[in-house]
Amino acid sequence: MFLGKVIGSVWATQKETGMENLKLMMVQPIDTKECESGQVVIAADRIGAGVGERVIVSRGTPARILFGQGNAPIDAVIVGIVDSFEVAE
Amino acid sequence: MFLGKVIGSVWATQKETGMENLKLMMVQPIDTKECESGQVVIAADRIGAGVGERVIVSRGTPARILFGQGNAPIDAVIVGIVDSFEVAE
Amino acid sequence: MFLGKVIGSVWATQKETGMENLKLMMVQPIDTKECESGQVVIAADRIGAGVGERVIVSRGTPARILFGQGNAPIDAVIVGIVDSFEVAE
Amino acid sequence: MFLGKVIGSVWATQKETGMENLKLMMVQPIDTKECESGQVVIAADRIGAGVGERVIVSRGTPARILFGQGNAPIDAVIVGIVDSFEVAE
Amino acid sequence: MFLGKVIGSVWATQKETGMENLKLMMVQPIDTKECESGQVVIAADRIGAGVGERVIVSRGTPARILFGQGNAPIDAVIVGIVDSFEVAE
Structure with missing residues (x-):
């Protein structure tokens, strides 16, 4: 997973079949100092993440598993809204 | 998924088996300011995306799921044509 | 897999379903001289890795296999705590 | 998929089991101006691509699907030999 | 796959379940001039690759297929020891 900020x-x-009723957010990957780090990812959100929040994004087939047997062609999902993180100096 | 522009x-x-009757588009990943951002991707298009349009591209096995039990060796698909996007400053 | 340091x-x-009771660590990929090398990854840890330890991280579906038939949307797992490594000059 | 040139x-x-009788080509990813763009990929070729030809390469499990139930550990395959491509200015 | 040198x-x-009895090598991706090209990968080796040898590494689920129904969370495997390669000028 990676740390990102919903922008x-x-x-x-x-759109393709399986893309109906999905909330799609743009997520900017960030580093531990909250600076931009890499290309923006479009991720599906089912847990109510809002703009400005820091989130955990999962990608690929492990992320898609949340959509079960359906045919949603989703390769990135917001799997957590970050309360806090702690990094050692 | 990533944001791209059909170029x-x-x-x-x-070609390989499973590649018949596919429309293949070249998609330039772009950032939220619509500047080029990374390497061009060749994606299958089944929803009628045209050159110049901004699209959402999904990759890997989650994208291939759209081709069901077939043997299409497709690792990138245009899954949406962007109406608009909104980015917080 | 890649070599990383738990930071x-x-x-x-x-969070999403399947994310309950997981310990999530931030892992900085490092090179063989232990310098930072690439973007931080958030990985699940089930083997007790601590901050400062060097670890081996696996990604994607091969990593998720550890969660069996469950629906954990995990795309990165710490699969080993490094005792030592040896690199030829 | 990506655009490449067989070099x-x-x-x-x-070699590993499943790697027998495979023709392995080195493919340099190129951009739309045919300049080098990224790291060389080793891809299996079953359609007779020759050195100097521009090809379409698919990666990951979607590429491996061409090998069916076998155990070929192939993560990149040449899926098309490019006749032509057209890019908008 | 990519071309690498065992270092x-x-x-x-x-370690995690499924990681027992695996020989793990550090592989430096190299370009066709044998210069370093990208981040070191930790790959499982079952074919006896030695330090200094040039190898072919496969990644992701296609690589993991070599471990069959087991639960080895392996996302990179050395699938061939390079005898020679030929690159057109």
Whole structure:
């Protein structure tokens, strides 16, 4: 997983099967000093993450498992909203 | 998933099984300011994305799920055509 | 897998199904001279890795296999605590 | 998938099960101006791609699907030989 | 797959289930001029690769397939020891 910050939302009317009723957020990966670190990822959100919140994002088939037998072609999901993190100096 | 811009098409006559009748588009990943961000990806398109449009691309096995039990060796698919996106400053 | 150093922990109360009771560590990938090398990864830990320890992290579906038929959306796991490594000059 | 140029071949006598009788090509990822773009990938070729040809390479489990139930540990396959591509300015 | 050079070994006593009796090598990805190219990968070796040898490494689920139904959380395996490779100028 990676640490990210929710920076926005994206909308698409014309889409593939399995993409209906999904909330898609733009997540900027950040480092432990909360600086940008790598390319923005579009992740599905089912736990109510809001813009500005720090989140944990999982990717690939392990993330897709949350959609069970369905055909949602989702390769990134917000799996946690960060309360806090602690990094050793 | 990542945000991209459709920049072109690619054609191949000699190809693997499972690659028949697929429309393959070249997608340039972009950042939230629509600047280029990373290497071009060749993605299958089944929803009619056109050159110049901003799209959402899914990758890996989660993307391939759209092709069901078939043997299409597809690792990237355009899953949405972006209407709009909103990014917090 | 990659070589990393455990640098901290992360906590999330609001989370996806399958994320309960997991210890999540922040792991900094390092090179053979133990210098930082790439973006921090959040990995699940079930073997008691502590901050400062060097670990081996596996990613993707091969890592998730440790969670069996469950629905844990985990894409990175600490699979070993490094005793030592030896690199040829 | 990515766009690449076949730049050579690689041979290995001592190998894992499932690697027998495979033609392995070295493919340099290229951008739309045909400049080098990223690290060389070793891909299996079953469609007769030759050195100098531009090809489409698929990766991961979606690529491996071409080998069916077998145990070929192949994570990259040449899935098309490019006839032409067109990129908008 | 990628081309790499075996540069060392790593040992771990405390480890996850499925990691027993595995020989883990550190592999430096190299380019066609044998210069370092990217981050070191820890790969399982079952074919007797030695330090200094050039090898082919496969990653992800396609690599893990070599471990069959077991629960080895292995995401990288040395699948061939390179005899020679040939690159066009």
